[in-house]
Amino acid sequence: MTSHDIQKDIVSACKIETIKAIIEDLNGDYFALLVDESRDVSRKEQMAICLRYVDKRGFVMEAFIGLVHVKDTSALSLKKAIVDVLAHHSLTLSSVRGQCYDGASNMQGELGGLKTLIKQESRSAHSVHCFAHQLQLTLVAVSKKCVQVGELVLLVSNVLNVLGASFKRVDGFRESQKQKLVEALDMGELEMDRGLNQELGLIKAGDTRWGSHYKSFGNFISNFASIVDVLDALVVNASTPDERASASGFLRSCQTFETVFLLHLMTDVLGITYDLNVSLQQKEQDIANAIILVKVFNLLQELNERFNEVISDLLNGVACLNPIDSLSSFDIKKIVRMTELYPDDFDGFSMRALENQLANYIIDVCAIDKRFFNLGGLGELSRKLVETKKHLNYSLVFLLVKFALLLPIATATVERAFSAMKFIKNDLQNRMDDEFLDGCIVPYVEKKVFKDVSNECIIKTFQGMKTRRVQL
Structure with missing residues (x-):
């Protein structure tokens, strides 16, 4: 147990089981990517990757799945690193339904930026510039x-x-x-x-x-x-x-x-x-509530100038799904326009079926089922739909609600990972290698997930890494 190699293997086993729990919670569903870069104390460029998804209970989750050292910060290199990490966990870019980055040109560039390269793989991977950065x-x-x-x-x-x-x-x-x-x-x-x-x-x-x-x-x-x-x-x-x-x-x-x-x-x-x-940095904050928060401060006009037509249509559609004030902003035309921005998920038949579902849905949740009265936002709506099993009756509506929740509004989770990186790899431990750093940081950032991982699972993973002379 005093061997550095053994310690590193145990740390790696902890990381593997933590990420495994996150991937199981994702359950092969759609997700959004949150990515950012920062240099560690030894001046190495590190890229943090987080996933945003809606779990089986309808809760919005943001999870950190790893830190990757990138020698080349070009968009192509970043994309390759992301693809490799996702593939390692049996995930693909085809399931991406949202992207969130800061304003760096290698991320946000319209011609060769990371968001453009990923959207070439998934037409519905819409990119939102971090709201907190845009506000600043x-x-x-x-x-x-x-x-x-x-x-x-x-x-x-x-x-x-x-x-x-x-x-x-x-x-x-x-x-x-x-x-x-x-x-x-x-x-x-x-x-x-x-x-x-x-x-x-x-x-x-x-x-x-x-x-x-x-x-x-x-x-x-x-x-x-x-x-x-x-x-x-x-x-x-x-x-x-x-x-x-x-x-x-x-x-x-x-x-x-x-x-x-x-x-x-x-x-x-x-x-x-x-x-x-601070409100925009909350993990479960959704884009509909973010727009309402910004409206309070009369900054919406200035922020709107930073949105292109596609993002504006998305925001209009999301606002129509927001249950606040008994769905007072509900507009079928704007919601249908939103579905057109997800061509891989809605064809002509499903769009006609969606219109029928929307007609029944608006009567049900606004006039009949009192359990849906006075909901505080899309997050509460998602949880209530799952709780009442209505996500099965209105599966296409729930899919749209899920897409709306997947649109990330801030890179706070990524920035928290970088704060942890500076704590773990500091001036006294500046020679820590990348694998050991990644192994330490994932369980540290995802403490809530890690505490539910059993010792037996960690031991099994540790034993399976290589032939051991001693069984733990």
């Missing part, structure tokens, strides 16, 4: 139309670059933080307790990192006194006239009423949309 880009684009806000973003970015330009300045910033904290505690302005008064870093905002501007502005306000202290010291101790002039200019700009007012204003505004961003 929309907020940045709209806010920068105001010159003063654009100047604020640039000022904060430049000040943070100056403060982080050397270890000496970072140390000075931290020392000032400690002094301010001690003074506040001595004056009774802060309470001491576990988890309180954590050190706040200087977060740099990024146009594609959701919530980063909110966190950046918030931390800038919280650390304002320490930031001023470092700039003051730099004005006095600058090694060159240019550095002194730059620090002096930033110091004056930071201390104006307009800058302070805009910092608090934008923090309040972005705080509201931050709640929306």
Whole structure:
């Protein structure tokens, strides 16, 4: 048990059984792909693959199935890696009914991007750009139309670059933080307790990192006194006239009423949309509720400009299936248009059958069966259809509901996997090989699945890997 090779085999057995449980839960049904790339601590490019599917009970599930090291990040190489992973689990691209990526060109490119290559294999694998990223880009684009806000973003970015330009300045910033904290505690302005008064870093905002501007502005306000202290010291101790002039200019700009007012204003505004961003990151969030959430913040027009005609038709069809307000948005024509976007699943005969089912379905769930009254969204509708066995009576309607739920709206599950990757493969364990990293990260991310895997299954898989001298 002290052998590294044996430990790696046991970890691999845990990963295999965890993914096996996920694939069994999928049960050969349709699924959506969520894919993203990130570099690990050793600068290797890693691709995380997640599946989104509707289980037998009608619940929307998102599951992480693996991390793949990719030497070449071209769309063709990424596609091959995805195909290989799916094939290893007896899955194919023909079952893909949704894709979700960030805005990288190798993913979203219309001509040779990953989404286009996958759609060539499955015409119904519609791609949705991560809503959280789109919301962030929309907020940045709209806010920068105001010159003063654009100047604020640039000022904060430049000040943070100056403060982080050397270890000496970072140390000075931290020392000032400690002094301010001690003074506040001595004056009774802060309470001491576990988890309180954590050190706040200087977060740099990024146009594609959701919530980063909110966190950046918030931390800038919280650390304002320490930031001023470092700039003051730099004005006095600058090694060159240019550095002194730059620090002096930033110091004056930071201390104006307009800058302070805009910092608090934008923090309040972005705080509201931050709640929306958090809502969009929920695993079971569906695209219909996401559109309703966005409407509350009057951003729908700006977001609509980022959707092509196909996605717009899909969203219109999904909205018509949403059971909120007793299916008040129900429109057969828009739903039929939605079915035309799934040519591999609906032919002429099934579309006529669907229209008949829809006519009966709308009367049943809106006027007769009280169990369907006051449902909160497509997720609840899916679960209620399975619970009442009506998914068998309205099989084509349920298929459309399932397709609507498969459309992913955020890459949060993938990003959680990358957070786990940085925790598992850190500075002290930066030589961890790819197979061992993948073996560790899958059970770690999918804890709920892994805890239900029996020791007997893991032992059996471990024993079956190779001939062993000892039986566990």
